[in-house]
Each structure stands twice: as structure tokens, then as C-alpha cells.
Amino acid sequence: MKFSAPWCHQNKLVKRAATLLTLSSLSFAAIAAPLDKSKIQFIGPLAEDMQLKPFQTPHGETIINNLLPQLQADSESFSVFGKKQNWQPFNKINALTLGGLQALKFNIETTRFTQGTLTLKGLEQGQLFINGELQTGDKNSYKLALNNSTHTVLIVAQQVANWRDVTLDFAPKSEVDKITLSTSQTKRLSAKQLFDAPTISQLSLAPNAKQYVTTTRTYSDKTQNQANTVTVLKDADDHTLYRFEAGQPSNIIWSPDNQYLVYLLNGELKQLNRKNFSIKTLANDLEGANGFTFYNDTSLLFSWSKSPESTNSLTKHYKGLQDRWSYARTTSQIYMLDTKSGLTKALSQGPLSYSLEDSNSNRGKILMSRPVMAMQASTHPETELVELDLKSSKLSSLGKFKTFNLAKYTNKDIYVVAGPDFKNGAGRALPKAMLANNYDGQLYLLTEGGKNVKALSKQFDPAIGQLHVLENGDALIKVTEQDTQPLYLFDLSKQRFKKLNTGLDIVEKFSYSHDRNTEILLSGTNALAPQQLKRLNVSKNKTDLIWDSKPSSYANTRLPTLEEFNFKNKHGVEITGRVYIPSNLDKTKKHPALVYYYGGTSPVTRGFTGRYPFNLWAENGYVVYVVQPTGATGFGQKFSAQHVNAWGDYTADDIIEGTQAFLNKYNYVDSKKIGNLGASYGGFMTMLLATKTDIFSASIAHAGISNITSYWGEGWWGYLYSGEASKNSFPWNNSELYSQHSPVFHADKVTTPMLLLHGDSDTNVPVGESLTMYTALKLLHKDVELIEYKGADHQIFARDKRFNWWNTMLAYFDKKLKDEPQWWDSMYKND
Structure with a gap:
């Protein structure tokens, strides 16, 4: 009994707190307020002699949709049936009724995810569009859910009894839901x-x-x-x-004599005459054909693949490591087609697939590559470069290589792009004990039928990708140079590289x-x-x-502004980066920031947009720091070689050091509101960083690797990628690398809230990698979320999925870094 009084008192306090909480939640009443008519633009009457309004016809929806682009345009006026119409302030309209159509337009500015109800009063017949999308409502009342952006609102009025009675009211859902009206043409990205x-x-x-x-x-x-x-x-x-x-062509090529344009269209190979635009069909039923190129004026070379007949077998007997790939049993051969007769002949045959590298009609030679074996149990499968003499049909081997990207004829020799280890390390520019990263493309010249090789890019830091040979034998190449992808010209006679002035960061x-x-x-x-x-x-x-x-x-x-931000890490190596700063940022206040990285073997390039929209993140109020940690190509062989057998060692240090240096310089960034994210290897880095530091307040890992061993064995290309990332290391001879570098083995150290994103059809990094980490963090009672995208592979391409994916990431960071959970809750609270 002596414990009953205190317990009763405590119970009363709990009830009183609950009552106060309830009263507090009811203290805000959603009060509708009329919108300022001076901030709303009006246009009309449009076609005032219109006998029937669109809604009175069977084609009303189409009629309005066709007018929308003109109404949505930023122009101050436009013409309808020969009469010029001007946008003007709505508060200056004093009409009772008007013929034809009218429209209202204004922008809503939000600074956070905002909800509320927009009510249109006095409008008898009309449609509401927000950002071009038709809204559905009940009796001219529309529930809005607007993300942090500029939203264009357009109202098409078809029937109004009295324009003096037309008003627009907005009732916010809560006290944080605020909107600002603007007629400015300037909008956020x-x-x-x-x-x-x-x-x-x-x-x-x-x-x-x-x-x-x-x-x-x-x-x-x-x-x-x-x-x-x-x-x-x-x-x-x-x-x-x-x-x-009639359709969209693909594989467009030009005849060397400049007479014809040849292309694929709906399975047919077409030839367009450049002078009179007449069209001729060269071949039909070309399923599986691709890579068409001219050998001479009247002959085409192409690759033609054949897949095995599908079966209803209950089992699949794997023939080798590559047999996990859906296309592993598909073989491709090289064919030649005569454009005059339509006759096609095979140039290669057998169980191995051939790839066309190049041709030279003056030499009468075809350059091809093929795997040494169909199914190779190797982390570095061998590629054989072969040359076919068309006159004698003799096939000659020019060498077998464990690193090989492409080959092209030049004058009497052959250019090859491959890793530093090509031809027993001919391209290495590394200390003797250092393992090369063969994703770092180098340029070579094969001479004397492949007997000799000359390394051309040892002192050239950019990683070489695409290569084309000009008439004089010089090479036009696209490279990765730090975080850019420019074009260079390699002068064969002078043996030097010259950068071309494209004026673009990314070609x-x-x-x-x-x-x-x-x-x-x-x-x-x-x-x-x-x-x-x-x-x-x-x-x-x-x-x-x-x-x-x-x-x-x-x-x-x-758009945001961009600043370069580089620092020297603890090893004295300069680590480059860039910072996107939101437009109109008040630098007297503290702001949240996002840190993005890849960390795999290539840098995060400077493209305007892509899967990860840095400009969009910045215009949503985040200062964005993109860092290029140790291990990426494009910075020289020694820099990229440190990716090998590291699995995050240097990368994690660079990201942590870089974030600290970033915070030291950008004092308007809130150090307690820093988010980090990455994908694939970058997703692995997000998980790994969470076991090493608490500098971040929220983390997102997309398609990340949580267990290096399972990724190595289950991902379609896991063992191949690990051939470089874990060179000469396997679970049985270096178990420490595979276990102690795997984030899931240190899941108990994670303190940062984490969102895991993954496509459930990911063949590169199987979804089990996120499921494994999610299971560990859930059992450890950590703050973790997992979102799976149905039918998505390693990347999110489809438009609807992409928008949802972008929204999900921003909504999560808004919740964790801005203390604004409403957007996230609207998307996932009721799932």
C-alpha cells in the first residue's frame, strides 16, 4: 500500500501530460485565407465568340490540353485566332461575365514540404493544373502536397457567373505549412x-x-x-x-563515298540517298544484328548474335562462372553484307563469340577479339586479339591478354587501350611492389604484327576510354581527367597528347x-x-x-553556384572536390549539408544532371560537397592503384578528413546536420563510414555492399570487379580483408540513422546486401529504413521510379537534417 500514492500521482501526471498534448495538437486550426489577387495573373477572354465551351463538347479534355503549353509559357502575351492577349494582374479585373475561356496563373514558393487545401470560389466550370498536372478535387476544393520548390499553378476557367466573386483560399494543414505567391518568372530548378x-x-x-x-x-x-x-x-x-x-532509326552510319546514310529501323536495314532522299531496304529480319560499320563503299560489317532456344527445363546446369549472366550462352559472329545484292556472308564461326574491333580495306584485314574460352574460371579472363585476312581467309593471333579494352588500326600498326598490366606490365608507371588498377585505361601501340608494344601514356594521368583513328593515323580519344571527360588528340608522329577546346566539362x-x-x-x-x-x-x-x-x-x-574545394590528406596528397551552394543562401545562418562520393574506381563527374542531381539538392536548401577520394582513375596510376586491396581504407579517411576540412571552411554549414550518401561502391562506403565515424547525422546507401564475400560470389560481375579491388585476395587466403572490411561485421558500431535503397532485381549488387545490413541493424535496435524498388536493377531509370527515388532521398534528409518529417511521413507512414 505504501507504493500506491506515488503511483497514483505519477498516473495523474501522465494523464495531465496527455491532455496537454491533445490540447496542444488541437491548438492550431486550419484557417483559410484568401490569396492576394495582385500576385495572380489573368488572361482572357480567349475566343470570346466561342459558341460551345470545351466541357460542352466530347473533346473538351483534349482542347484544354492543347492550349496548356501556351498558357504555361513565360511569355507576357500570345495570340488567339488573330487577337493578341496579355496577362494582367487579377486584382484589376472588374468583369461580371466574359465569353470564351479565361485563365489564372501564379507561382507558389515553398521552403519545405507543404500541405493544405486550395479552394476555388465562384468558379463553376474549370480545371486546376499544378506544374502541368491536372488536379482532382471535391467541389473546387483541392488537397495539396507540395515539395520544397517553385510550383506553377494554372486555372483554366470555362464558366464563371461573376468574376468579382472569384476568390482563391488556402487553408494550411498545420502551422508549418506556409506558401508565398509570386508572379516572378524566375523559378527554382x-x-x-x-x-x-x-x-x-x-x-x-x-x-x-x-x-x-x-x-x-x-x-x-x-x-x-x-x-x-x-x-x-x-x-x-x-x-x-x-x-x-515513320520511326526512329538507330545505328546510323555514312558510306565512305558520302552518298548514303544507312540505319536500322524496325528490324530492317535502310539506305537513304543523301541527294534525292530515296530509301532502299538493304536487308530484313535482322534480329540480334548490331554494330554496323562500312568496310568499303559497298560492303558493311556487323555483329550478329544468336541466343539458344528457350526451354521449360526445371533445372539449369551451370557451365561456368559466367553462366549466371542472362546472355552468357548467346554467341555473336562477324558478318559482311553487300549493299548492292543484299548477300551476307559469315566471317567468323565456332562456339566463341567474336567482337569487331576495326577494319582496313586497304590492307584487306579485319581486326577482331574473342575470349580464349567460352567460360573462364578466372578473375581476369583472357581476350585474344585476332586478325582476319579477307583474301586468304587466314586468321592470325596477335596475342592473348588479361587486360584489354579495344583495338584500332593506325597506319601500319595497331592502337590498343588496356590497363597498365597489358603485355606483362608494359604500361606500368608504379613502384615495383604496387599492384596496378587495370580500370585505369592506358594507350599502347602494337607493332610488327603484335610482337612488340610501345606504351604511349605512362606520363599521361587521364584514364583513356573511347578511341577513334583519324585519316593521318592520329588518335581522337575521350578520357577521364579528374572529374571531367574531355577529348584529346594524340599526335602519333610527335608522340604527344593535345587537349581539345570543347568548352564542356563532360563530353x-x-x-x-x-x-x-x-x-x-x-x-x-x-x-x-x-x-x-x-x-x-x-x-x-x-x-x-x-x-x-x-x-x-x-x-x-x-541554379546554385559552384566552388572548387581541394585539401591535402594526411599523406600529403591533394584530394579534389567541389561545393554546390544554394542560390540566395543566407550565409549568416546555419544550413544542412550533404556529402556525396563514389569511392569506387572512377570519379564523380561534373555532369549537369544524372542519377544524383547535385544542383537539385542544392536548390532544396542543402550545401552539397562532392569529394573525389583516393582510388579513382583520372588522377594518375599511383592514385588509382590505391583502390586495390583497400576496400575503403584510404577512401574512408579521405571522406572523413574532407568533411572536416569542408566544415572548417564553410562556417555557415551546421556541423550537426550533415548527411552522406553514395551508391554501389559508394553505398558500401556509406555503410562502412557509419562503423568508423559519427560525423554524419543521417546516411543513405543505395545498392551498397554490406558483405564483400557474398557480393564477390553472388553479384553477376562481383568476382570480376573483385579481381581488381581484391587482387590476388580471396576469402580463403585473406579472410581479414573480406570480413573486417565488410560493414555488417561491424554493425554494432553504427550510431548514425541510415536509409538503405535497393532495386529488388539488382544483378550487379544483389538486394541481399541491403537485406543483410538491414537485418543486422534492426536486431541491434538501430535507426534504419529499407526501401525496395520493384523491378529495378542496379540503377533507377524509369521516370516514375526516378522521381520517387529522388523524393525519397530528399524526404529522408529533410526529416533527419531539417527536423521536417512531413514529406517522409506522407510517402511512407501508412505503408
């Missing part, structure tokens, strides 16, 4: 802009540079995940000569002419500039702009 804006998906320049083809790709709310593509043929003055209407696609005065057609972006199409004269090293997506898709768009 949006996710839709980044994904939907036009990009060049294909380009090709004629051998004589007098014509070119581009394919432009866009997305929209109407087509959703389906891309809108437009392919056009233009002349050197950018006049459209031909537009592909995405390029095509070149075959005359003496070489020109290059190229597309790409800068860190703060969206996609452009340019023409470059190689001899003058001068670039002319052809097309820029910014005026059409990013006009009046606020």
Missing part, C-alpha cells in the same frame, strides 16, 4: 526539368562534314516513362533536310569527319550548364555552338 529537358541521345557527322544527324530525346507528363524522340538530318548550316517520321557523345580538316560534332554539359551541341574544328581547336537546351528548358531558372 525542378526535378522535371532535369529529367524531361531535351538531350542528344544520338549523333553522327558525315565523313565530309556537310551533313549530320541528331536524335533528341524528351519526356513529359503525357508520355510518362516513354521517351519522345525526334531524329533529323541537317546540313552544315543547320537547315533540316529530312525528318524521320557525352561525339562523331568526327574523315577529311583532312577534321571536324567533330559533340554534345555534353558543364557542372552548371545543361546540354549543348557543338561543332569543333580540330586544326583550329575552335568550337562553335549549334544548340543549347538552356534557353528553352532552363530559362529564368535559379
Whole structure:
């Protein structure tokens, strides 16, 4: 009994606290407030002599949708049936009724995820669109859920009894839900802009540079995940000569004599005459055919694959390590097609797949590569480079290599791109005891039929990727140079590299002419500039702009500013990085920040957009620091070689040191509100960092590796990638590397809240890697969330999934770093 009184008193306190909590939650009443009419634009009447309004016809929805682009445009006026219409302030409208159609437009600015109800009073018939999407409501009352952005609101009015009675009211859901109206044309960057804006998906320049083809790709709310593509043929003055209407061509190539354009369309190989635009079908039923290229004026080379017949077998007997790949039993052979007769002949045969590397009609030779065996039990499967003499049908071997990327003819010799270990380490520029990273592409010259090799890039730090050979034997190459991807010209006679002035941080696609005065057609972006199409004269090293997506898709768009931020790590090595600073940032206040990295064997490039939209994150209020830790290619062989057998050792230190240096310099960043994230190897780094530091307040790992051993054995390419990342190390001879570097073995050390994201169909890093970490952290009662994307592989491509994925990451960081859980709760609280 002596304990009853204190217990009763405690119970009363609990009840009283609960009552106060209930009263507190009810203290805010959602009070609707009319929106300021002076901040709303009005236009009309549009077609005032209209006899029937769109809603009175069977095509009303289509009629309104076709008018939307003009209403949504940033122009101050436009013409309808010959009459100019001007936007004007709504508060100056004093009409009772108006004929035809009218529209209202304004921007809503939010600084956080905002919810509330928008009510349209006095509107009898109309539609509400937000950011181009039709909203559904009940009796002109619409529930809004707006993320942190600029939102364009458009109201199309079809029937109004009295415009003096028309008002717009907004009732916030809670006291934190606030909106600001704006008629300014300047808006913040949006996710839709980044994904939907036009990009060049294909380009090709004629051998004589007098014509070119581009394919432009866009997305929209109407087509959703389906891309809108437009392919056009233009002349050197950018006049459209031909537009592909019946379908979209692929594998576009030009005949060396400049007479024809050849392309694939719906399984048929077509030939377009460049002078009279007549079309001829060269071949049909080409399923599995790809990589078409001209051998001479009348002959084509291509690869033709054949997959085994599908069976309904209950079992699968694995024939080797590669048999986990869905395409492992598909074989490809090289064929030649005569464009005059349509006859095709096989140039290779057998159980091994052949890849076409290059051809030289003057030599009468074809350069091909093939695996030494169909299924190779090796972390570095061998590739054999072979040469076919077309006249004698003799096939000669030029060598077998454990590192090989591509090969091209040049004059009498052969260029090869491969790792530093090519031909017994011919390209190594490393201390003797250091293991090379063979993802770091190097350039070689094979001479005397492959007997001798000359390393050409030992003193050239950029990693070499694509390579094309010009008429004079020089090489046009695309490289990874730190966090950029520029073009270089390798002068064969002078044995030196020259950087071409593209004016782009990232060259995405390029095509070149075959005359003496070489020109290059190229597309790409800068860190703060969206996609452009340019023409470059190689001899003058001068670039002319052809097309820029910014005026059409990013006009009046606020973008962050960019600052370079480098520091020296504890080993005295400079670690580069960059910082995206939100526009209009108040530097007298503290702000949250995000730290992004990859940490695998390539740097995070400076593309304007991509899977991880740094510009968008910044415009959502985060200072974004992108760091390039030790181990990446593009910084020299010694830098990239430190990726080998490290599994995060140097990388983690660089990220932690870099974050600390970043906080020291950017004093307006809140050190207690730092998020970090990465994907794939970067997801592994996120998990690993959580076991090493508490400098971060919230972490996101997408498709990360939690157990190096299971990834090594289960991922489709796990054992191959580990051939470099864990060179000569296996679970049985270096168990410490595989266990003690695996985050799940240290899950008990994690204190940072973590979100795990993964596609449930990921073949590269199986979803089990996130499930394993999630299980460990849940059993340890850690703060962890797991979101699985159905049907998604290693990357999130589809438009709807991409938007959800971007929203999920921002919503999680808003919850953890801004103390704003509403967005996350709206997405996942009721799951």
C-alpha cells in the first residue's frame, strides 16, 4: 500500500501530460485565407465568340490540353485566332461575365514540404493544373502536397457567373505549412526539368562534314516513362533536310563515298540517298544484328548474335562462372553484307563469340577479339586479339591478354587501350611492389604484327576510354581527367597528347569527319550548364555552338553556384572536390549539408544532371560537397592503384578528413546536420563510414555492399570487379580483408540513422546486401529504413521510379537534417 500514492500521482501526471498534448495538437486550426489577387495573373477572354465551351463538347479534355503549353509559357502575351492577349494582374479585373475561356496563373514558393487545401470560389466550370498536372478535387476544393520548390499553378476557367466573386483560399494543414505567391518568372530548378529537358541521345557527322544527324530525346507528363524522340538530318548550316517520321532509326552510319546514310529501323536495314532522299531496304529480319560499320563503299560489317532456344527445363546446369549472366550462352559472329545484292556472308564461326574491333580495306584485314574460352574460371579472363585476312581467309593471333579494352588500326600498326598490366606490365608507371588498377585505361601501340608494344601514356594521368583513328593515323580519344571527360588528340608522329577546346566539362557523345580538316560534332554539359551541341574544328581547336537546351528548358531558372574545394590528406596528397551552394543562401545562418562520393574506381563527374542531381539538392536548401577520394582513375596510376586491396581504407579517411576540412571552411554549414550518401561502391562506403565515424547525422546507401564475400560470389560481375579491388585476395587466403572490411561485421558500431535503397532485381549488387545490413541493424535496435524498388536493377531509370527515388532521398534528409518529417511521413507512414 505504501507504493500506491506515488503511483497514483505519477498516473495523474501522465494523464495531465496527455491532455496537454491533445490540447496542444488541437491548438492550431486550419484557417483559410484568401490569396492576394495582385500576385495572380489573368488572361482572357480567349475566343470570346466561342459558341460551345470545351466541357460542352466530347473533346473538351483534349482542347484544354492543347492550349496548356501556351498558357504555361513565360511569355507576357500570345495570340488567339488573330487577337493578341496579355496577362494582367487579377486584382484589376472588374468583369461580371466574359465569353470564351479565361485563365489564372501564379507561382507558389515553398521552403519545405507543404500541405493544405486550395479552394476555388465562384468558379463553376474549370480545371486546376499544378506544374502541368491536372488536379482532382471535391467541389473546387483541392488537397495539396507540395515539395520544397517553385510550383506553377494554372486555372483554366470555362464558366464563371461573376468574376468579382472569384476568390482563391488556402487553408494550411498545420502551422508549418506556409506558401508565398509570386508572379516572378524566375523559378527554382525542378526535378522535371532535369529529367524531361531535351538531350542528344544520338549523333553522327558525315565523313565530309556537310551533313549530320541528331536524335533528341524528351519526356513529359503525357508520355510518362516513354521517351519522345525526334531524329533529323541537317546540313552544315543547320537547315533540316529530312525528318524521320515513320520511326526512329538507330545505328546510323555514312558510306565512305558520302552518298548514303544507312540505319536500322524496325528490324530492317535502310539506305537513304543523301541527294534525292530515296530509301532502299538493304536487308530484313535482322534480329540480334548490331554494330554496323562500312568496310568499303559497298560492303558493311556487323555483329550478329544468336541466343539458344528457350526451354521449360526445371533445372539449369551451370557451365561456368559466367553462366549466371542472362546472355552468357548467346554467341555473336562477324558478318559482311553487300549493299548492292543484299548477300551476307559469315566471317567468323565456332562456339566463341567474336567482337569487331576495326577494319582496313586497304590492307584487306579485319581486326577482331574473342575470349580464349567460352567460360573462364578466372578473375581476369583472357581476350585474344585476332586478325582476319579477307583474301586468304587466314586468321592470325596477335596475342592473348588479361587486360584489354579495344583495338584500332593506325597506319601500319595497331592502337590498343588496356590497363597498365597489358603485355606483362608494359604500361606500368608504379613502384615495383604496387599492384596496378587495370580500370585505369592506358594507350599502347602494337607493332610488327603484335610482337612488340610501345606504351604511349605512362606520363599521361587521364584514364583513356573511347578511341577513334583519324585519316593521318592520329588518335581522337575521350578520357577521364579528374572529374571531367574531355577529348584529346594524340599526335602519333610527335608522340604527344593535345587537349581539345570543347568548352564542356563532360563530353557525352561525339562523331568526327574523315577529311583532312577534321571536324567533330559533340554534345555534353558543364557542372552548371545543361546540354549543348557543338561543332569543333580540330586544326583550329575552335568550337562553335549549334544548340543549347538552356534557353528553352532552363530559362529564368535559379541554379546554385559552384566552388572548387581541394585539401591535402594526411599523406600529403591533394584530394579534389567541389561545393554546390544554394542560390540566395543566407550565409549568416546555419544550413544542412550533404556529402556525396563514389569511392569506387572512377570519379564523380561534373555532369549537369544524372542519377544524383547535385544542383537539385542544392536548390532544396542543402550545401552539397562532392569529394573525389583516393582510388579513382583520372588522377594518375599511383592514385588509382590505391583502390586495390583497400576496400575503403584510404577512401574512408579521405571522406572523413574532407568533411572536416569542408566544415572548417564553410562556417555557415551546421556541423550537426550533415548527411552522406553514395551508391554501389559508394553505398558500401556509406555503410562502412557509419562503423568508423559519427560525423554524419543521417546516411543513405543505395545498392551498397554490406558483405564483400557474398557480393564477390553472388553479384553477376562481383568476382570480376573483385579481381581488381581484391587482387590476388580471396576469402580463403585473406579472410581479414573480406570480413573486417565488410560493414555488417561491424554493425554494432553504427550510431548514425541510415536509409538503405535497393532495386529488388539488382544483378550487379544483389538486394541481399541491403537485406543483410538491414537485418543486422534492426536486431541491434538501430535507426534504419529499407526501401525496395520493384523491378529495378542496379540503377533507377524509369521516370516514375526516378522521381520517387529522388523524393525519397530528399524526404529522408529533410526529416533527419531539417527536423521536417512531413514529406517522409506522407510517402511512407501508412505503408
